[in-house]
Amino acid sequence: MRYSALTVLTQALKGHTGWMPAWRKASPAPAYDVIIIGGGGTGLATAYYLAKNFAVGRVAVLEKSWVGSGNIGRNTTIVRSNYLLPENVAFYELSLKLWEGLERDLNYNAMVSQRGVFNIYHSDAQRDAYARRGNAMRLHGVDAALLDREQLRREIPFLDYETARFPVLGALVQRRGGTVRHDAVAWGYARAADRLGVDIIENCEVTGFMFENGAVCGVETTRGTMKAGKVALCVAGASSVLAAKAGLRLPIETHVMQAFVTEGLKPLIDNVITFGAGHFYISQSDKGGLVFGGDIDGYNSYAQRGNLPVVEDVCEGGMALMPMIGRLRLLRSWGGVMDMSMDGSPIIDATPVGRLFLNAGWCYGGFKAVPGAGFCCAHLLATGAPHEAAAGYRLGRFAEGRVIDEKGVGAQPNLH
Numbered sequence: 001m002r003y004s005a006l007t008v009l010t011q012a013l014k015g016h017t018g019w020m021p022a023w024r025k026a027s028p029a030p031a032y033d034v035i036i037i038g039g040g041g042t043g044l045a046t047a048y049y050l051a052k053n054f055a056v057g058r059v060a061v062l063e064k065s066w067v068g069s070g071n072i073g074r075n076t077t078i079v080r081s082n083y084l085l086p087e088n089v090a091f092y093e094l095s096l097k098l099w100e101g102l103e104r105d106l107n108y109n110a111m112v113s114q115r116g117v118f119n120i121y122h123s124d125a126q127r128d129a130y131a132r133r134g135n136a137m138r139l140h141g142v143d144a145a146l147l148d149r150e151q152l153r154r155e156i157p158f159l160d161y162e163t164a165r166f167p168v169l170g171a172l173v174q175r176r177g178g179t180v181r182h183d184a185v186a187w188g189y190a191r192a193a194d195r196l197g198v199d200i201i202e203n204c205e206v207t208g209f210m211f212e213n214g215a216v217c218g219v220e221t222t223r224g225t226m227k228a229g230k231v232a233l234c235v236a237g238a239s240s241v242l243a244a245k246a247g248l249r250l251p252i253e254t255h256v257m258q259a260f261v262t263e264g265l266k267p268l269i270d271n272v273i274t275f276g277a278g279h280f281y282i283s284q285s286d287k288g289g290l291v292f293g294g295d296i297d298g299y300n301s302y303a304q305r306g307n308l309p310v311v312e313d314v315c316e317g318g319m320a321l322m323p324m325i326g327r328l329r330l331l332r333s334w335g336g337v338m339d340m341s342m343d344g345s346p347i348i349d350a351t352p353v354g355r356l357f358l359n360a361g362w363c364y365g366g367f368k369a370v371p372g373a374g375f376c377c378a379h380l381l382a383t384g385a386p387h388e389a390a391a392g393y394r395l396g397r398f399a400e401g402r403v404i405d406e407k408g409v410g411a412q413p414n415l416h
C-alpha cells in the first residue's frame with residue numbers, strides 16, 4: 001500500500017477501515033543469505049539498503065523485542081553533520097544527505113525537520129574551537145556559520161545573555177541539522193524493507209551462533225536455529241554481550257543514557273540548542289513538549305532506566321542556559337543502553353570471526369547515523385569492501401592506535 005494524500009483522503013472517506021499493516025509478521029525460515037541481528041535503526045536501515053541497492057537474496061532482521069523498542073525509539077531525535085575529523089564529516093554528511101531524501105525514498109512521513117542546530121559557545125577559546133570545526137566542515141562542503149552574540153540574540157532571544165554563570169557569546173550553527181521523528185524512522189525502514197521482501201522477525205532473540213570451520217554459519221534463537229551466509233550485529237547496547245557469544249571482545253562498553261520531556265507548551269524553541277559549558281541539548285517536539293538530554297549516567301548498565309543525579313545535572317545545564325524552563329514540569333524520562341566505543345566513533349567492519357560483521361559503537365550519536373550506517377553496512381555486506389565514507393570505521397584501528405577521537409579525550413566513554 002503506497003501512502004499519499006489521496007490514500008489518506010480515500011481512507012478518511014472509508015472510515016479508516018482499509019489500512020494495511022505496515023509490515024508482515026514474518027516467521028523464521030530455515031536459512032537466509034544475510035541475517036541482521038537487531039531491529040533498531042541501524043539493523044532495519046542495513047536490511048533496507050541491502051534489499052534496495054544489492055541483489056543479495058533472502059534477508060532477515062531478527063529483533064528480540066518489538067521494532068522500535070531500543071534506542072531508535074528512545075533518543076532525542078537530533079540529526080546533524082557538524083563534525084571536525086575528516087572520517088566523521090564525510091560519513092555524517094552522507095547520512096544527512098540520505099535524511100534529506102528519506103521520506104520520498106521510503107514513502108513515509110518521518111517528520112524530517114531541518115530547523116538548525118545551534119552549538120552555543122561561552123568563551124573565546126571555545127569560539128576559536130568552534131570556528132575551526134566550522135571551517136573544517138565548510139572545507140568538506142558542509143554548511144556552517146559562526147554567529148556572534150548579537151546575531152544569536154536576534155535568532156534565539158530567550159537565552160540568559162545577562163547574568164549567566166557561563167556567558168553566552170555566540171554559536172556555531174548548522175542550518176541543515178535538525179530533528180526527525182525517531183520511531184517513525186524505525187517504522188518507515190521496516191515497512192520499506194518488508195516491501196522489498198525482507199523478513200522482519202520480532203520477539204526473536206539471538207542466543208548464540210553456529211559455526212562451520214571457524215566461521216559463523218547461522219544463529220540460535222528463541223524461535224529456533226537459522227542458517228546464514230553472513231551475519232551482521234546491529235544490536236547497539238547489546239553489542240559486546242552478543243559478540244562475546246561468538247568469542248569476540250569488543251572495545252565497547254555499555255552505558256545508560258536518559259532523555260526527558262516536559263509538559264506541552266505553545267511553540268517556543270524552533271531549533272536545536274546545545275549548551276557548550278556542560279552537556280545539555282534541547283528541542284521542542286511537534287506535540288509541544290521540550291525534549292532534552294545530557295550526558296550518559298557514567299556507569300556500565302544494561303537497564304533501560306536512569307538515575308536521579310543525572311536528572312539534576314541535566315536540569316542544571318538547562319537552567320544555566322535558559323532559566324525560564326525552571327518553571328516547567330517534567331513529564332517523562334527514560335533510558336537507553338548505549339554502545340560506547342573507546343574513541344567515541346563507530347565501527348562498521350568485518351570481524352576476525354568469519355562471516356560475522358559489526359555495525360556498532362554508535363555511542364549517543366547513532367540516530368543521526370542511521371541512514372549512513374545502514375547504507376555503508378549494506379555496501380560492506382554485499383561487496384566485502386568498506387564504503388569509502390566509512391573507510392575509517394575499522395575494528396582494527398584500536399589495536400593499531402589509529403583512533404578517531406573527535407573530542408580528543410582518550411578512551412573515556414563518559415567524555416565522548
Ligand SMILES: Cc1cc2nc3c(=O)[nH]c(=O)nc-3n(C[C@H](O)[C@H](O)[C@H](O)COP(=O)(O)OP(=O)(O)OC[C@H]3O[C@@H](n4cnc5c(N)ncnc54)[C@H](O)[C@@H]3O)c2cc1C
Nearest residue numbers: 038040041042064070071072075076078206336366367368
Ligand atoms: C536517551 C537517548 C538520546 C539519544 N539522542 C540521540 C540524538 O539526539 N541524536 C543521535 O544521533 N543519537 C542519539 N542517541 C543514540 C541513538 O539513539 C543510538 O545510537 C542508535 O539508535 C543506536 O542504533 P539502533 O537504532 O540500531 O539501536 P537500537 O534501537 O537499540 O537497536 C538495537 C536492537 O537490537 C535488539 N537486540 C539486542 N540484543 C538482541 C538479541 N540478542 N537478539 C535480537 N535482537 C537484539 C534490541 O532489542 C534493539 O531493538 C540517543 C540515545 C539515547 C538512549
